[in-house]
Amino acid sequence: MSSRIYHFMPGLQTLFNYRQRWLAADVKAALSVAAVALPVAIAYAQLTGVNAAVGLYSCVLPMLVYALFGSSKQLIVGPDAATCAVIAAVVTPLAAGDTIKHWQLVITMTAMTGFWCLIASKFKLGVLADFLSKPILMGLLNGVAITIIVGQISKVLGVTFDERYLLERLADAPSYITQSHLPTLFMAIFTAFSYLLIKRIKPSWPSAMFAITFAALLVWGFNLNQYQVTTIGVVTGGLPLFQTPEFNIGIVRELVVPALNLAIVSFVSMMLTARSFAAKNSYEIDADKEFRALGMANIASAISQGFAVSGADSRTAVNDANGGKTQLVSIIAAAIIAIIAIFFTAPLEYIPSAALGVVLIIASISLIDLKTLWQLKYKDKQAFYLALTTLLAVLFVGVIPGITMAVLLGLFQFIRTVMRPTDQILGVDINGVVRTLDTSDKSKAVQGLFIYRFNSPLTYFNASYFKRRLLTEYARQDDDIKCVIIDAVPCFTHLDLSVMAMLADLELIFRKRNVRLELAGRKRQLLAWFKVVGIKSGKEGIYIHSDLYVALNKNSHNQGLNIGLATSTAPQSTQV
Template sequence: MPQSAVTLLERIARFAPGVPELVRYRLADLPYDLAAGVSVAAVALPVGVAYAQIAGLGPETGLYASLLPLLVYALFGTSRQLIVGPDAATCALIAASVAPLAAGDPARYVALSGALTCLAGLFCIAASFLRLGALADFLSRPILVGLMNGVSISILLGQIGKLFGFPIEAGGIVPRLLEFASRLGQTHLPTLGVGLTALAAMVLTPRLLPRLPPALVATVISAGLVAALGLDARGVAVLGALPAGLPALRPPGLPLEELPALLASAAGLALVSFSSGMLTARSFAARNRYEIDVDREFAALGAANIAAALTQGFAISGADSRTAMNDAAGGRTRVAGLFAAAAIAIVLLFLTAPLAYVPVAALGAVLVYASLSLFDYRTLYDIYRMDRVECGLAVLTMLGVVGFGAINAILLAVGLALVRFVRITARPRDEVLGKVEGIPGLHSVERHRDARTFPGLVIYRFDGPLTFFNATYFRQRALLAADAAGAGLRWFVIDAIPLSSIDVTGLYALHDVYGELAERGVRFVVAGRRAELLAWLDEHGFYKPEHDAMLYPTLRQALKTFRREVRPARAPVADD
């Protein structure tokens, strides 16, 4: 390839990482990517139709959302395996955000969901330019587990009525369960039979036909039963005719009067879509030993969401089940996603007629099965064993999703997590260090009862950054440690290694401690980060010759000097 072409590809790769890979595609990968793409489409078809119902939209929109976004992500994404498409969490967020604003108007509902998806995409792209890829870690693992578990419960409660053949209109866990119990007498037995058959097919397929997608098998079997036995004439609800053909490209309408509400929901939707997608992308990248660029991923997901909005779809994210199918089927490159999109397009063009026989109860069963697999009780239990406060955040998020909606629950959980983070950072652990017989180094005298301190010397460690919100606490705790040493204190040593950052307020706190100890005749010493601190002092014009005697490169050097200048030789202090 000419050097000019290589240079051009390198420039394009900065914005569209997939283009160079597509240009250099190896035909040896074609059979694997083709098989993986068809397998992904087999999962995406029933799941996309089912998830559209969670979002409150027509079944065809689930297929639209699985089409152009795959093409766009193949161009702009950095993961070789991630498959984007409808996701349970994003669908639940759409329904929770749009339903109150639409006020029962179907056309307005579609317009609002398209506008919400487009705004979420714009938020993602803006976040990419601001290099906010670190937001992938903003929703902590307990909050994400709580969110997914809450979505799981919401999906389950929203679909059990479809399995039994009657609607459930109440909201919340207890009201829905009470309404379900009160309507059990209205159960439509043919509908229940179809739903249970679909559930049984999904449970048995992994054991009997492990290479086939359970959702596809269940959908085909239930649709075949409806067509063969004429169950639609006996009251079993079916999807009915779906519009054939590919979606038209048109921008979504944006009701300006709802813009403030949509902006807040779009920000939450963008954060959840990105965080959920990155969990999937990172896990498969680690498994297959390659790296992803989270900032570019933000832009890729944003572009994919805008593509979904332009084709009458709805918000998408990284799809874990379809990505897992891509990996299991041997997909090697992003071309597998292109083949999946092509297979879905063929269904939309030529095979929508068979979809008319798919019973609503079977889609409800697909979603119930998905909700049960989505509920992560094992991780929740592990979090409980590690940290009960974090487990409380997970449970609070889970109940909040079901009771108050996903956006409100996320905002509450993130707010509580930030409060806890500030509390931990504002009051970090601090300790006085001493020597433990038989163990190298210096250790906390609080955690080691047999640790011995050094007469005339305090070694103090503050395990956190020294900033404006904990500077007063640092000053108080350091002076308390000095007071506890008694009148014989001669040296007070700060271990600077755990001080990951020091702002102006923190420097003033250090100066205050230095001043108060100097008045008592105690020498103030900082051990660790000597070169870094001297460079900062010199750069800002604060350097004084006496700083050389206050700053030591390591605790070991400070202890040696203390032993030489203060302690008598017959009572040495250990070097280590």
Template sequence: MPGLGLLFNYKREYFGYDLKAGLSVAAVALPVAIAYTELLGINAIVGLYACIFPMIIYALFGTSRQLITGPDAATCAVIAAVVIPLSAGDENTRWQLAIIMTAMTGFWCILASHFRLGAFTDFLSRPILQGLLNGVAITIMVGQISKVFGFDTSPDHLIEKLIEVPFRLMDAHLPTLLMSAITLALLLGIRYFRSRWPAPLIAMVVMTYLSWQFDLASYGIAIVNKEAGNVDLFLPVVSMSGFHPGVLRELLVPSINLAVISFVSFMMTARSFASKNGYDVDADQELKALGIANIAAALSQGFAVSAASSRTAVNDSVGGKTQLVSIIAALMILLVLLFMTDFLAYIPLSSLGIVLIVSSWSLLSIRHIWSYRKRNKQAFTLASFTLLAVLLTGLINGIGFAVLLGLLQFLRIVFRPSDQLLGVDEQGMVHSMNKDNGIEPIDGLMMYRFNSPLTYFNVGYFKKRVLQLVDSAPQRPAWLAVDAAVSFTYDDVSVFAAIDELIRELRIKGVKLVLAGRRTELNRWIERNKISLNEDDLIIAPDLYFVIRLYQSRQQIKEKQKEARKEALKQDAENNDENTVDAPTTSHTSTL
């Protein structure tokens, strides 16, 4: 528990900052948590359940001093997309499924932390995550249109909902639409004139007071208590007796998707605020903390939590110093849960819809995706594809496509990575050779870099590229040096079988293979794979600079040997000439 150690050594001068930040975080978290619960169609108080224990748990197990956990737009939207179709319209079943899916998500996170898979935080690239979050934001905003306008029914899918809106504007419930307009005006007005005030909290308090004081439910305006079926709002408890274990099969893949999405956004938030405040976070410990926080949410009848970026930003802007902020905020929410549930029952659903739309608007960054178009067309394609997949196929399928796309992107890079021929500059430093960059090759020595670890599914491409470069060279090299530090990362039988074949083919072409880097490991792996280490065919060198010196020294030796042979031949020729000059002249006479 890294946070526990920090609390034991707590500095008193931090308390004023943490108290102010904790109250501010609670003020923002209260209305947002209740609003996100409406996405699931379950009792609004459950949103507070999902705040209290997870925030305390993360304060103890997390390594970020600013991060606040809680209900998040993306996680709630994912859960809703899974549990609503499976619940067949029963609220108790939806609640059960949300709890079980949350527990499964926590289990996957803890299991991944056990195997130290925190490095997979970058599995979903930033363009894919941008497309996903924009799709989630649009899905949430469109889903709230029926509550904002007071429509009785609404289609299940996003495209149908958008098509329906123009044809149903005349059916809007005017009192509900008025409440939505007042809530929006309050939110925008407070943000414009008093940007530091908790606009969602003030707007929800005002609208709930109006609903309670003037009995707005009698005018047909939907409120939390009426929507929940008059369930007792004082600490309601879900019954798990009727849960069917067979449903776990339906939750298996979605819970893995949810764990991936939650952790990626979790780490993006944690790292950004840690970098801003000058400390580091442990990815594996954060993965464990997220898993335990979700288990705590499930055990307290809540639903999945992740990094609440808006509440984390509030914490940082107010000046929160330690994890005590989360504990203070959780205790404040607990007081509201214990003593103010009757008042919360009068919250208008249209006002919650406006709060959700405004909150989701901060996730929307189409301009950011469009900016990729000039900077990086591949990133623009990835982000746009993910966004369209979420909008056209639904949130769950869209997440599946996003994860698959991230995997395919990674595999494409590993299958067919980039490669370079290397040369040296005027100072003798090794660099990649490009057009007009002044890097020159070394005569007779071709240096090659393959920018991916060699494995069984790309070694064939590696071999093909090497032979192509050797055959297309203006002058066939005597040595081919491969940067082994980049390519040879582990012992793969298929890789070394292909290397053995490459050695034989290069021998026919009169080229010697040199592997530069990882000398100790390569010698051990080559011996294990029974490859003949004949220096006429293969040399293992410490690095490319050693290869250059070795090649040049051997070339010098050859030049000296050639000069010596020339001198020897010249000396032999001179000796032969001298012998011819000094030999006695014999006259041949004929005798009778």
């Protein structure tokens, strides 16, 4: 019974087997994580367009839930720049300036994101962690980071953007600079200076927390409100009160696809962070469990009136750097943030919006990595163009269309790989090992045989391409080909009627040319499929062998060839 519980709640097993020697490191890491998470949560609440307390609520319950259901010992979940930017881009036009409606739409989209994650976990879609390739995610994060930076400049300058899209805002940048509110600009410069100074003097200290604290003290001590320095205003503390949404249910339809996109992007981003720290600390994580944990964390956030969360790479790095050993770090940090959210929110009203804008800009700058993106041009041009296309899509058409394009690009990249895979003509070397025929002359073609390998599972949408490639390569061979052997292991992975029909057509084409068609590998499986669809095997149809070596040996003996082939007991893996 306990094993089933531990399987469902991996964090519980760690906590029940907790060792006292871990406690000091976990407490130290938790204090550091809380110190970093507090200002970031408040800043991301502003980015999302909700009250500062909502940012704090988004940390507490999700962190507790992930500590129990997540399989990563170091990962910290919480508000994330890209996640908040996506939510704001979706919800803001739907809310049309209604703050209550805006907040409720945020909660609704958060819950929907969580449910999408749970559905994905139920169907074991953790493989989606590999769905968005690193180049696509790189372009997406760079684009989102630049979008956030431009958006927060209005807070730094003390102006309000009239334009919704990035290009229009950049076009009108000179006029906005001339309209800058000098006290607000001074506050932004002071915050940035404080942050950089602390970062230089004490790199291990939570610079963002100290910078925001100094800015708030400056507002409070000198009553800078009289100079129209905007602050986040009164923050209502206490326990979150659950409210049912009060808007037209039809609006929910507008959130379905964006919530799905957000679930995929959040999960992929989280898995990159979780896997990197798991590898560093020598343990494995379960992608399907992580999907479920992310879903439950988002639903927990929605229940506690918070917004969507994801894996927070900066806070995870702080946790690891301070020696955090277990999920207890999340529990202690959540408790600290909860105490502040319930009892000590009064001082938060003095935090200037410009200071939060600076913190968001600094956090977003850390996401920008244009140098690595540009280096892709010399390492992998296809990856470079994918990353660049995603980046430009986010910048030119917006965050949501950009994310949708990123998801579609990932899908198209996969389909293209499956539909148009590489293929090889095989031969044997002097030791009888099957190798690819290439310019190295390490292997030679077997007289009278044409051996073909297709490096992708065969299905209805690439069967025609397979047929064309096989016939094209066959036509380039000498006229004395007596037998065509297809390596069945990589391509015949599942029963597909279209593939079976194509195979029957190939057998007829080769039979008319007095050429035998043979398959090597997956013998039992193929014989069962042939029986189902009515394709004949053996002398009256297609020969099937247990592996390539058996097929080659049989044909070499039949034709009186002496090519020194390895026996059928040779290793099944062939060299390519």
